[in-house]
Structures are given as structure tokens and as C-alpha cells.
Amino acid sequence: xxxxxxxxxxxxxxxxxxxxxxxxxxxxxxxxxxxxxxxxxxxxxxxxxxxxxxxxxxxxxxxxxxxxxxxxxxxxxxxxxxxxxxxxxxxxxxxxxxxxxxxxxxxxxxxxxxxxxxxxxxxxxxxxxxxxxxxxxxxxxxxxxxxxxxxxxxxxxxxxxxxxx
Amino acid sequence: xxxxxxxxxxxxxxxxxxxxxxxxxxxxxxxxxxxxxxxxxxxxxxxxxxxxxxxxxxxxxxxxxxxxxxxxxxxxxxxxxxxxxxxxxxxxxxxxxxxxxxxxxxxxxxxxxxxxxxxxxxxxxxxxxxxxxxxxxxxxxxxxxxxxxxxxxxxxxxxxxxxxxxxxxxxxxxxxxxxxxxxxxxxxxxxxxxxxxxxxxxxxxxxxxxxxxxxxxxxxxxxxxxxxxxxxxxxxxxxxxxxxxxxxxxxxxxxxxxxxxxxxxxxxxxxxx
Numbered sequence: 001x002x003x004x005x006x007x008x009x010x011x012x013x014x015x016x017x018x019x020x021x022x023x024x025x026x027x028x029x030x031x032x033x034x035x036x037x038x039x040x041x042x043x044x045x046x047x048x049x050x051x052x053x054x055x056x057x058x059x060x061x062x063x064x065x066x067x068x069x070x071x072x073x074x075x076x077x078x079x080x081x082x083x084x085x086x087x088x089x090x091x092x093x094x095x096x097x098x099x100x101x102x103x104x105x106x107x108x109x110x111x112x113x114x115x116x117x118x119x120x121x122x123x124x125x126x127x128x129x130x131x132x133x134x135x136x137x138x139x140x141x142x143x144x145x146x147x148x149x150x151x152x153x154x155x156x157x158x159x160x161x162x163x164x165x
Numbered sequence: 166x167x168x169x170x171x172x173x174x175x176x177x178x179x180x181x182x183x184x185x186x187x188x189x190x191x192x193x194x195x196x197x198x199x200x201x202x203x204x205x206x207x208x209x210x211x212x213x214x215x216x217x218x219x220x221x222x223x224x225x226x227x228x229x230x231x232x233x234x235x236x237x238x239x240x241x242x243x244x245x246x247x248x249x250x251x252x253x254x255x256x257x258x259x260x261x262x263x264x265x266x267x268x269x270x271x272x273x274x275x276x277x278x279x280x281x282x283x284x285x286x287x288x289x290x291x292x293x294x295x296x297x298x299x300x301x302x303x304x305x306x307x308x309x310x311x312x313x314x315x316x317x318x319x320x321x322x323x324x325x326x327x328x329x330x331x332x333x334x335x336x337x338x339x340x341x342x343x344x345x346x347x348x349x350x351x352x353x354x355x356x357x358x359x360x361x362x363x364x365x366x367x368x369x370x371x372x373x374x375x376x377x378x379x380x381x382x383x384x385x386x387x388x389x390x391x392x393x394x395x396x397x398x399x400x401x402x403x404x405x406x407x408x409x410x411x412x413x414x415x416x417x418x419x420x421x422x423x424x425x426x427x428x429x430x431x432x433x434x435x436x437x438x
Contacts, residue, residue: 002170019170019211020201042199044345046258055238055263061198062264063191065170066215105260112259130344131258 004068008033009077017064023057024048026064027074035075035104039133046132049105050074056112058131075104078111087111090149091142098136105132110146118151172213176294179217179321184296186318188212192234192269195261212321219323228328233268233321240267245327247287247335247353251279254339256347268322271307274314276408277347279339281308282367284325285375286335286353291315292324299323308372311408333357336433339368340425342412349413350422352429356380362430366398369415369422370405374398378430385431394430395423 001016008031015030022041027050028034036059039047043061050059051073059072078085084092087110097103106129113120113128120128125146134142168189173179182188189208191197192215200206220234222243229245237252238259248267255262270280271291284291284304291302293316302315304325309315316322336354341347351367362378376397381390402422407415 019168022198022202041202043195043257043261046260049260052263056260057264058195058257058260060202061193061195061261063170063194063198063211063213065172066191066194066213068172109259128259131256131260133345 002065004065006031006067006069007071009073015064019063019065021064022060023050023052023062023064023067023072024059026067027059027072033074033076037101037104039101044131044133045102046105046109046129047102049108049132051077051108051112056109073108075107078107085111087114087146087149090145094141094145094148096138096141096145097134098138102132102134102136106134106142110149113146114150120146120150122147166207166209168208169210170213171210172216174216174218176217176219176321176323179212179214179219180294180296180319182210182212183319183321185210188318190214190272190321192272193236193264193266195257195265196269196273196275214321228326231267231325231327233323233325234266235268237262237265237267246330247283247337248280248327251283251337251353255279256341256345268325271304271325272314272316272322274308274310274312275347276311276371277349277351277368277410277412279348279351279367282351282365282373283337283353285373286355286363286365287327287330290326290328291322292326293317293320294323295320301326305373305375310406311371330355331357334433336429336431336435338425338429338432340421347410347412350418350425352422352426354378354426354429354433356430356433362433364394364398364426364430366401366422366426369398369408369418370402371408372405374401374405376401376426378426380434381430385427385434391423391427394427398423398426 006013037047039045041060043058048060053070171182187209191213219232221232223230240252267280289304291307307315334356339348339351353365355363364376364378366374409415
């Protein structure tokens with residue numbers, strides 16, 4: 001086992017891992033945060049998405065040791081206590097998840113999109129989530145929720161939904 | 166067995182770590198890490214490039230130099246001809262494009278991936294480094310077969326050099342049946358004014374196949390030109406090792422390759438406004 005450091009959701013952690021330990025397993029089993037899901041372990045499904053040094057990554061495809069010294073944000077970083085993040089609130093209000101397995105990845109990917117593109121069109125939303133598979137196939141409500149969470153939705157009166165972009 | 170692990174701080178350290186020839190290079194990790202998880206790759210030693218300073222795009226006198234650890238997202242931001250637009254369409258979402266690299270894809274050499282045919286079309290030069298020194302291999306000679314390249318086990322791909330293309334027009338089209346799928350057939354076109362089109366077809370054979378295609382005199386929909394493309398692509402494929410994978414058999418790839426090549430040529434020429 002090798003010692004390594006991770007800053008997870010702002011908290012410095014020291015953990016011991018094997019060279020072949022995946023980042024997703026380190027987060028779940030060593031750090032103890034299980035909101036990050038283990039799906040395919042092939043990099044396809046996106047359920048293991050975390051933010052690694054400011055960019056989303058599929059944590060099943062990252063060796064834990066490659067992240068030594070890095071800052072990781074997981075789905076647990078989004079809510080402030082009981083106060084949901086606007087992206088989470090939009091998913092909740094819009095029934096944008098069913099089984100919830102893809103949800104951590106969808107939320108973090110949507111947040112990355114909205115941080116860089118506050119008012120995305122549907123094509124940009126679809127492009128952003130094309131590495132996240134929802135096996136309940138609830139994509140329409142997911143796209144609606146991301147649209148709802150966007151600056152466009154928040155600045156438009158609900159009676160006259162914004163049709164621009 | 167637990168592999169040894171190192172994350173050297175520079176290229177010299179990387180080549181030293183690979184000198185025994187039993188190391189598995191981990192770049193962005195998007196291919197090799199899942200392969201290890203699923204037992205398709207077994208490593209005695211892991212050599213992690215993430216701290217070796219191999220990322221970045223620089224413009225030099227002889228072209229654009231793309232460091233091996235430059236991610237697809239970096240490529241999009243850097244505005245590299247052809248590769249940047251290809252990078253936006255890499256399968257797997259932003260999370261994969263934030264980690265995966267064109268250099269890693271080249272070394273992995275899945276025939277059905279986007280990068281190999283593009284690098285051949287661009288006449289890229291692959292700069293390989295080992296403890297014994299550096300060498301350059303043209304992309305056309307780098308891909309030896311499915312998942313096989315000219316990189317020796319003691320070598321690392323350090324950089325990819327993309328020569329100046331002058332006023333060439335570029336096109337790229339790939340065919341796949343689902344958003345989350347690997348491509349099935351790809352085609353990259355380089356159109357240098359006054360010369361035949363250079364179309365490089367990927368996925369239809371074990372290695373990228375270079376096809377010289379006449380410019381369409383009556384538009385890319387002209388049946389005579391389509392016949393010419395089909396004949397040229399099939400002649401080139403006849404001389405190459407066929408490729409099949411779980412997505413499509415070789416015969417299917419051969420059948421659709423001319424159409425993808427023609428679309429790629431049209432894509433390049435449409436930019437000539």
C-alpha cells in the first residue's frame with residue numbers, strides 16, 4: 001500500500017491505496033463517500049463522474065495514485081446542508097431521475113456545462129451529457145432539468161418560457 | 166500481482182522507468198485503466214505520465230507540436246487543424262475528453278478510433294523516446310495492425326508533430342450507429358489546392374488506408390465520381406488486412422467505406438467558399 005493525499009470536497013485526506021486501486025474505489029471505500037457510483041468500470045456510463053482538479057473525469061478510469069495531491073469534488077459537494085444546489089433542485093422538481101444510479105454523474109456534468117455555458121441550447125445539453133448513460137432512459141426530463149437549471153430559465157418568467165438559443 | 170508504480174517528473178525519468186521493457190504506460194488512462202480492471206492488460210510496472218510535463222501544444226518552425234499528454238479538451242481549446250474538430254466528437258463525453266489524449270489513442274491503436282486515420286491524413290510524425298535516444302516515425306508507418314504500433318515496449322510517445330498544411334482544406338466524417346459507440350468507419354480528407362484529394366479511411370482495415378481520390382468535376386453527388394471513389398477505396402482496402410470488431414464485420418465496413426470517404430471529401434471541399 002502507498003500513502004497518498006486527496007482534497008475531497010475541501011477536506012484534506014490521507015489514504016493508503018494499492019497501485020491498481022481506482023479513484024472511484026478510493027473515494028467510496030477509503031474516503032467513505034458513496035455518492036459516486038460504480039457502474040460499468042469501462043468509462044462508458046459516467047456514473048462515477050467526479051470533478052478532478054476542476055474538470056469532470058470518470059473516476060473508474062483514473063488510478064487513485066494518479067490523483068495524488070489533487071482536489072476532488074463529488075456529488076456530496078453540491079448541496080449546502082439541506083439546501084439543494086440549483087442543478088439538484090431542477091432535477092428534483094422536474095422528476096429528472098428514476099432509479100438515480102446515473103444521477104451523480106448527470107449532476108456534475110450538468111454543473112460543468114452550466115459553469116462554462118450558463119444558457120445552453122438543447123444540442124449543447126445533449127453534447128454535454130453524451131458520456132452519461134441513463135438506463136431508465138429518462139433523457140427528456142434530464143435535458144428539461146438542465147434547461148430549467150440554466151441561467152436562461154432562471155431569468156425568464158415561468159409564464160413565458162424562454163425559447164431562445 | 167501488485168504492479169510497481171512510478172510517476173516520473175520528466176521524460177528522462179519516464180524512459181528510465183520503461184527501460185526494462187515491462188512497463189505499461191498510463192496516459193489519460195481512459196483505455197488502459199479499464200483494460201487493467203477487466204484483466205485485458207496485466208502490468209508488472211505502471212509508468213504514469215501525468216507528472217512528466219508532456220502536455221501542451223506549441224507552434225514551431227516545422228509545424229505544431231502536440232505533447233503526448235495533451236487532452237482532447239486541451240486540443241479543442243488550442244485550435245489545432247482537424248484534430249480540434251475531431252476532438253469535440255470523441256465518444257465518451259466531456260469526462261473522457263478531459264482525460265483522454267490523441268497520443269494515447271494513437272498508441273492504443275484501436276483501428277476503429279478517430280485518431281489514427283487523422284494522424285496519417287495530417288502526415289504527422291510520432292516522436293518516440295527511450296533511454297537510448299529519440300526517433301521519429303511517420304504516422305503512416307506507426308500503425309502496424311489492430312492494437313499494434315511501431316512503439317517498442319521501452320519507448321514512450323513524447324510528442325506528435327503536425328506539419329504545416331498551408332492552405333489545404335480539411336474534412337472529417339465518421340459513421341457510428343449510437344452516440345456512445347466507437348466509430349465504425351472514419352474518413353479524413355486533406356485537399357491541397359491543385360492536387361488530388363488525399364482521403365485516409367479508418368476502421369475499414371486494421372490500419373488507416375490512404376486513398377488518392379480525383380476531385381469531383383460535377384459535384385460530390387455525381388454518380389461517376391461516386392463510382393471512382395468506390396473503386397479507389399476498394400482497391401486500397403484489397404491491399405490491406407481487413408478489420409472486424411463487435412460492432413461490424415469487415416464486409417460491412419468495406420461496403421460503407423466509399424460512402425464515408427465521399428462524404429469526407431465533400432466535407433473538405435464545402436469549406437472552399
